[in-house]
Each structure stands twice: as structure tokens, then as C-alpha cells.
Amino acid sequence: MSWPTNLDLGQKEALVRRAHSTVKRTESGREKEEGGEQREGRLTQEGKWRERQPQPQPQQQQLELRPSIPSFHPSLPSFPGMVGLSVGEKHFIQGGIAQDLRTDGRKRLHYRPISVETSVIPQANGSARVRLGATDVIVSVKAELGKPSPFQPSKGKVAIFVDCSPTAAPMFEGRGGEELSAELSVSLQRCLLGGKSGEGAGIDLSSLMVVEGKLCWDLYIDGLVVSSDGNLLDALGAAIKAALSNTGIPKVNVAFASSADEPEVDVSDEEFLQFDTSRVPVIVTLTKVGRHYIVDATPEEESQMSSAISVSVNRLGNICGLTKRGGAGLDPSVILDMVSVAKHVSQQLISVLDSEIFAAESAADS
Amino acid sequence: MAGKSASAPMTYNPSPPTQKKKQKQPIFQDVDWVRADDRGFHQCRPAFMRSGAVNAASGSAYAEFGNTKVIVSIFGPRESKKAMMYSDIGRLNCSVSFTTFSTQTRGQGSDHKEFSSMLHKALEGAVILESFPKTTVDIFALVLESGGSDLPVIISCASLALADAGIMMFDLVTSVSVSCLGKNLVIDPTSEEESDQDGSFMISCMPSRNEVTQLTITGEWSTSKIHEAMELCLDACSKLGKIMRTSIILSITSNSCLYCKNSGIKRRGLEALEQMECLELGVTKPHLTLLTTPRIQPTQPDP
Numbered sequence: 001m002s003w004p005t006n007l008d009l010g011q012k013e014a015l016v017r018r019a020h021s022t023v024k025r026t027e028s029g030r031e032k033e034e035g036g037e038q039r040e041g042r043l044t045q046e047g048k049w050r051e052r053q054p055q056p057q058p059q060q061q062q063l064e065l066r067p068s069i070p071s072f073h074p075s076l077p078s079f080p081g082m083v084g085l086s087v088g089e090k091h092f093i094q095g096g097i098a099q100d101l102r103t104d105g106r107k108r109l110h111y112r113p114i115s116v117e118t119s120v121i122p123q124a125n126g127s128a129r130v131r132l133g134a135t136d137v138i139v140s141v142k143a144e145l146g147k148p149s150p151f152q153p154s155k156g157k158v159a160i161f162v163d164c165s166p167t168a169a170p171m172f173e174g175r176g177g178e179e180l181s182a183e184l185s186v187s188l189q190r191c192l193l194g195g196k197s198g199e200g201a202g203i204d205l206s207s208l209m210v211v212e213g214k215l216c217w218d219l220y221i222d223g224l225v226v227s228s229d230g231n232l233l234d235a236l237g238a239a240i241k242a243a244l245s246n247t248g249i250p251k252v253n254v255a256f257a258s259s260a261d262e263p264e265v266d267v268s269d270e271e272f273l274q275f276d277t278s279r280v281p282v283i284v285t286l287t288k289v290g291r292h293y294i295v296d297a298t299p300e301e302e303s304q305m306s307s308a309i310s311v312s313v314n315r316l317g318n319i320c321g322l323t324k325r326g327g328a329g330l331d332p333s334v335i336l337d338m339v340s341v342a343k344h345v346s347q348q349l350i351s352v353l354d355s356e357i358f359a360a361e362s363a364a365d366s
Numbered sequence: 367m368a369g370k371s372a373s374a375p376m377t378y379n380p381s382p383p384t385q386k387k388k389q390k391q392p393i394f395q396d397v398d399w400v401r402a403d404d405r406g407f408h409q410c411r412p413a414f415m416r417s418g419a420v421n422a423a424s425g426s427a428y429a430e431f432g433n434t435k436v437i438v439s440i441f442g443p444r445e446s447k448k449a450m451m452y453s454d455i456g457r458l459n460c461s462v463s464f465t466t467f468s469t470q471t472r473g474q475g476s477d478h479k480e481f482s483s484m485l486h487k488a489l490e491g492a493v494i495l496e497s498f499p500k501t502t503v504d505i506f507a508l509v510l511e512s513g514g515s516d517l518p519v520i521i522s523c524a525s526l527a528l529a530d531a532g533i534m535m536f537d538l539v540t541s542v543s544v545s546c547l548g549k550n551l552v553i554d555p556t557s558e559e560e561s562d563q564d565g566s567f568m569i570s571c572m573p574s575r576n577e578v579t580q581l582t583i584t585g586e587w588s589t590s591k592i593h594e595a596m597e598l599c600l601d602a603c604s605k606l607g608k609i610m611r612t613s614i615i616l617s618i619t620s621n622s623c624l625y626c627k628n629s630g631i632k633r634r635g636l637e638a639l640e641q642m643e644c645l646e647l648g649v650t651k652p653h654l655t656l657l658t659t660p661r662i663q664p665t666q667p668d669p
Contacts, residue, residue, distance in 0.1 A: 151561075179483075186480055195546065195585030199564035307491075309581070319592060322583035327490040329577030332596055339592065 085300060093304055097289045104298070109345055111296040114238065116356040118246040119364045126247025126275075128360075130239040132296065134229035139221060139239040141247045145265065146218040148209065156208020156216040160188045162223040162236060169228055177225075180232075184223070187233055191283050191312035191321035192240065202280040202312075202320060203244065210252050211263050217249060230298040233310050237283030238349075242357045244280055246364075248272030281312040281320040282349050284342040288330070293338055295345055309338055313346035402558060403432070410542070410554040410602055415523065415613045417530035425531020429523035432556065433513025438524045440531040443501035456498035460486040460505045462520055468512040481507075481517055488521045488541060488570040488580040494534040503533060514556035518543045521570050521580075526610050530617070538610050539579055540603040541570035544595045546585060551595055553602060567592070569599040573607035576600075 085093075096102050106112070112133040121127035124140035131137075148155060162184040164177030171177070194201030208217040221243070223236045251271035255264045287297040287308040294301060297308075307326030314320050319339065324330070330338075405411065411432030420426035423439035430436075446457060462481040466473050485507065493503075505528070507520045518541035525539035545555035546565035555563065565585020571578045583592070 182479060183483065186483075190582060190584050193584075195563050195565040196561055199585060314586070317589075319583060319587045319589070320585070322581060324487070324578075324581045327487070327579075329491045329572060329575065329579045331576060332571075332578055332600060335578055335581060336593065336596070340589065343589070 094290055097292050108294045114356055116242050116360040118360045126243045128239050128242035128246055130235050132235045134227055135235045136227035137235045137239045138224045139243040141243045142220045143217045143249050148216040153213035154209050155205040158203055158219040160221045161185050164225045168225050187323045211254055214263055230302050231296045234283050234285050238353055241280045244275050245277040245357055247275050279314055281314040282346050283310055283312045284346045285310040286338045286342055311339055311342035313343050317343055407550050407552050413609055417526050417617045425527050427523050427527035429519050431519050433511055434519045435510040436519050436523045438507045438527040440527045441504040443498040443503050446502045454499045455495040457502045458486055459502050462507045464509045468509050491579040492535045492539045492572055497534045514560050515543050515554050537572035537574045538607055539570050540573055540606040542599045542602040543568040567595040571603050573604040
């Protein structure tokens with residue numbers, strides 16, 4: 001395991017001090033850590049959310065796939081469960097989580113800096129690229145006119161698919177990524193589309209209706225995992241939220257020919273309607289390592305997890321979906337505690353994501 | 367709550383055809399609507415479960431919850447495929463399929479990928495995979511009739527079949543789902559209720575260990591509602607667990623049981639029961655010695 005490279009000086013110092021204090025403790029057998037007090041002070045000074053690293057402005061309308069954040073560990077494959085760690089490294093990760101200081105200097109409930117770019121795909125109605133550490137995902141939203149289902153004539157349709165590109169990891173080649181793709185797609189559908197009656201959906205399906213029973217918008221949300229560095233689900237959820245707020249649905253003028261059954265439509269290519277994305281939830285994955293939970297786990301941390309739950313929470317603080325991963329069973333009270341922690345974290349994530357999306361939109365406009 | 371296993375039919379018996387005329391859609395938002403089958407909101411459908419439904423399988427079980435009818439067979443443990451990497455723990459290969467006639471509209475009858483992976487996730491935490499390294503256990507579930515809450519029934523039935531096959535588990539896995547319809551929480555929903563639900567909550571747990579192996583929530587839920595649903599489900603799960611235990615004991619003890627005349631199957635059932643017993647005594651891991659030495663020796667043929 002190599003050292004993370006994008007830490008600032010204070011965090012590096014804190015990490016080195018932790019490593020030293022661990023050594024000292026084992027040498028002298030003392031319980032109390034040296035320099036522990038100081039470390040706490042330094043970390044809290046940094047604030048809850050680390051500032052985004054200044055990045056060069058991306059060229060407009062160009063898909064830049066080269067990661068601008070250096071990769072932490074080029075030698076390790078980024079795939080859950082496939083990380084080869086030595087016993088010492090495992091202990092270091094677990095011990096760090098227990099002491100609330102993780103290997104990259106974060107606290108347990110801190111996300112990595114999120115960077116959002118919008119309008120990355122000109123052909124789509126809306127698109128966004130989200131980077132979280134070295135995790136890199138692109139989401140495109142395409143709208144097509146279609147026929148509503150006979151069971152729900154006044155509602156449009158939304159489909160979510162995720163594709164894991166072999167560029168992210170060699171095991172995604174061919175059918176290798178299929179299982180992960182299916183799992184991510186199902187989890188996202190569960191978290192964003194609400195119940196069967198359409199209640200509680202993040203996207204208001206009735207706003208997609210054009211002519212009741214005849215014509216509606218079909219929204220195709222396609223996610224692409226370009227690079228995987230852990231916590232794919234949260235990144236995809238954030239990217240979908242950003243892509244939806246970037247989406248413009250063309251205005252449709254409907255003209256009924258006198259006796260014809262099919263309405264005539266005129267799709268405007270100048271006027272676009274924006275989506276109301278305030279109800280779209282964010283997804284927070286809490287990974288349980290030992291007795292503690294962490295957010296935004298790296299692949300190394302994911303390999304140490306006993307189980308994880310992904311909770312999607314909207315602005316009102318209501319749960320919109322929940323998925324459990326990992327084989328180990330959980331006590332019901334632990335699950336309820338994790339849900340309440342996720343609710344707390346989600347409100348911070350929503351505000352950070354909102355400001356990032358706003359910044360990305362204004363950067364794309366200028 | 368759930369189950370009148372004694373009054374339920376012993377063999378597969380197609381239920382009377384559901385009324386052809388589509389009734390007026392019940393208004394679920396009303397506080398006092400009545401469920402189509404006159405159940406209370408917090409009342410499960412009568413459950414019937416039997417292990418040992420398929421002779422050729424290492425273990426099998428049949429479950430009937432209202433109109434939902436499921437059969438699960440377990441094969442193996444067998445050697446894992448050569449292409450698979452070495453693994454010092456066993457693997458579960460889960461496959462859920464629907465018959466073409468299981469639903470109102472004729473289905474494709476192919477594998478249901480989503481349910482298969484959900485079944486796997488619900489069971490992997492309960493099965494002691496270390497007890498069969500390098501090998502694979504096949505779990506094939508077939509939904510004969512889909513009448514709502516299919517996945518919970520599949521999961522419960524599969525864990526009963528695993529016990530019947532003598533695969534070591536920490537505990538039986540029981541699973542129950544709750545639908546949110548308007549203001550009401552409705553347990554063990556039928557397919558009509560499921561198609562109108564605002565949200566669903568499915569839990570699978572090991573009742574004696576009070577551990578949740580799988581949990582999914584869809585739709586918008588407030589925290590208090592999640593608490594309520596979880597309490598409701600856990601209570602139903604523990605009751606379902608009792609029914610499943612009874613059905614295991616029944617399949618061993620009753621001589622009249624259609625399926626259990628084979629002594630081999632009988633012995634396997636006993637192993638499973640012993641496993642359960644030591645779990646009930648508070649031992650987290652079953653005694654290996656208990657399991658490897660059957661209490662009843664198979665009858666020796668006279669020389």
C-alpha cells in the first residue's frame with residue numbers, strides 16, 4: 001500500500017505521527033498515545049469537508065478521460081474483494097478506523113473531495129462526470145418520446161443502467177463486469193425510482209407525460225464506470241443527481257389532427273424545460289469495519305468490511321431506498337443506528353453536492 | 367399470526383380460480399379498507415411448509431403461502447467448476463426461475479437474475495461456508511405460482527431445504543416483507559397489493575440470533591415507519607421460524623409423511639435438528655462431532 005499523495009502537510013504529519021506513536025506504544029507498552037492531543041487539534045482545524053483541490057478548468061464539451069487526480073495505488077486492482085493486503089496493512093486500516101484516523105487522513109464520516117463536471121456529453125440531454133478520489137463515473141441522461149405503459153397512462157418511464165468499462169479494471173472485460181453492473185443498476189433503481197405506484201420517487205414521473213395515454217418521455221439514465229476506486233454507488237448517485245439537474249427536456253408542441261388517433265408533435269430544439277431535482281435523493285453507503293462505520297470507503301477499506309448498507313436520503317430526511325451488501329448479519333438496532341447516521345451525513349453531502357453542481361453549471365455556462 | 371399448517375392441504379392443490387371479473391380497485395389510501403382475503407393488516411397468510419419434496423435432490427422443500435407456491439431443491443456439495451478460482455470456503459450457486467404459468471400473463475420462464483442474487487445475499491450470511499471448502503452447493507428455486515411476496519417465500523423455503531440437505535447453518539433464515547399502502551403497513555402482501563404499493567420493506571433474518579442477513583427498502587419512508595415495519599417483520603420472522611422448525615420435526619417423526627420413508631433423508635433431517643438444538647442452547651457454532659455421528663445408526667441389512 002503506497003501513501004496517498006494528495007494530502008496536505010498537516011494530514012501527512014498526522015499520519016506519520018500516528019505511525020510513530022504506534023511504534024512507540026509497542027516498544028514501551030504504554031497505553032496512552034504520544035501526540036494524540038495535538039493530532040486531534042490539527043484535524044478538527046481542517047473543517048469537516050476538505051476544500052476541493054484547485055483543478056485546471058476543463059475544456060468545454062470535451063471528454064477528458066485522463067484522471068487529473070493521481071492514482072493512489074497503481075499496483076492494486078480496484079475491485080471489491082480483490083485487494084491483496086498483508087496482515088500488517090489490514091491491521092493498519094482496521095486500527096486507523098478504530099482511532100478515527102483513516103489511511104488517507106480522513107475521519108470516519110468524511111467524504112473524499114467531490115468534483116463535479118456537467119455537460120460532458122454533447123449528444124445527451126444531460127450529463128455529468130463525478131470524481132471521488134480516483135473513482136470516476138460519467139452519467140448521461142437521454143430523453144426519447146415513447147408510449148406510456150397501459151397500467152400507468154399518466155406517467156413517463158425511467159430506466160437506469162450502469163456499465164462497468166474494462167478501462168476501470170481488467171476483470172470488467174467481457175462478461176466480468178456484468179454482475180457488478182447488474183447489482184449497481186438494481187440498487188440505483190431501488191434508491192431512485194420509489195415504489196411501484198410511483199410514490200416516493202426522486203424523479204416526478206408525471207412531469208414526463210406529454211399526452212395522457214399516448215405520449216410520454218422515456219428517460220434513459222446510463223452510468224459508466226471509467227475508473228473504480230471504491231464507493232461506486234455513492235458516486236453514481238451523485239452523478240445522476242448532477243446529470244438530472246443538467247438535463248433539459250425539449251418543449252413539445254402537440255397538435256391534434258381532427259380525426260387522427262395519433263397526436264402530431266413538434267419537438268422544439270430551442271426551448272428546453274428544466275427538471276425539478278430537489279427531490280432526487282443522495283446515496284450514502286456506510287461500510288462497517290469492526291465495530292465502526294465509515295463513509296466513502298476505498299477499495300482497501302471495502303476489502304475489510306463485514307457488511308455495508310447503502311441508504312438513499314432526500315432533502316426532507318426521508319429514506320428513499322436501502323440496500324444491504326456483505327454476508328455478515330447485522331443486529332436490527334445496529335441497522336437503525338446506521339440509518340440515522342446515514343441521514344445525518346446525507347444532509348451534509350446534499351449541501352456539498354448542491355454547491356458543486358451549481359459551480360459546475362456556472363463554469364459550463366461561462 | 368402466520369400459519370395453520372395443520373389445516374393446510376398436504377399435497378399441491380391448485381387453489382380455486384381467482385375471480386375472473388376484475389373487482390373495483392380498492393382505495394388503499396382509505397384508513398379502513400379491507401384486504402381482499404379478509405386478513406388484518408398485520409396478519410400473514412396461512413403458511414404451509416414441508417421439507418423433502420424432491421427425491422433426487424440432497425435436500426428440498428416446498429412452501430405455500432396463500433397463493434404463492436415455491437419449490438426449492440438443493441444439490442451438492444459438488445466440486446466447483448475448474449474455471450473457478452481456488453476458494454477455502456464453499457460457494458452457493460443460487461438460481462430462481464418462474465414457471466411460464468406462474469403469473470397472470472404468460473411469462474418467459476427464464477432465470478430471474480435479480481431474485482437469484484438477492485437469494486444468494488440472504489443466505490450467504492447464514493450458511494457456514496467453511497464447512498464445505500472448494501465445493502459448490504446448488505440452490506434451485508422454482509416459483510410454481512406467483513401470488514405476491516415471492517422473494518421472502520423463496521428465501522424461507524430455501525433455508526428449509528438447506529436444513530433438509532444437512533448443510534450447516536448458523537440458523538434458519540426467515541424472510542417477510544411489508545408493503546406501504548397509503549398510511550397503512552400491510553404485512554405479507556399479495557400480488558395485487560404489491561402492484562399498488564407506495565413502498566416495500568423486505569427483511570430476512572436469523573430469528574434465534576436476532577441478526578438481519580438482508581434488508582431492502584424501496585419508496586419513501588420516515589424513520590418512525592422504518593422502526594414500525596422492522597418490529598412487525600422481526601416478530602413475524604420469529605413466528606415463521608417456529609413453523610419451519612415444526613415442519614422439520616414433522617418430516618422426521620411422522621411415519622405417515624409421504625416423503626420421508628427413506629432412512630437416508632430421515633437421518634439428514636435429524637442432523638439438522640441436532641444442529642438447531644445446540645443453537646437453541648445458546649451455542650453459536652454447532653458441534654461438529656454431534657453432526658458427524660448420527661444418533662440413529664442406519665439399519666444394517668441382515669447378513
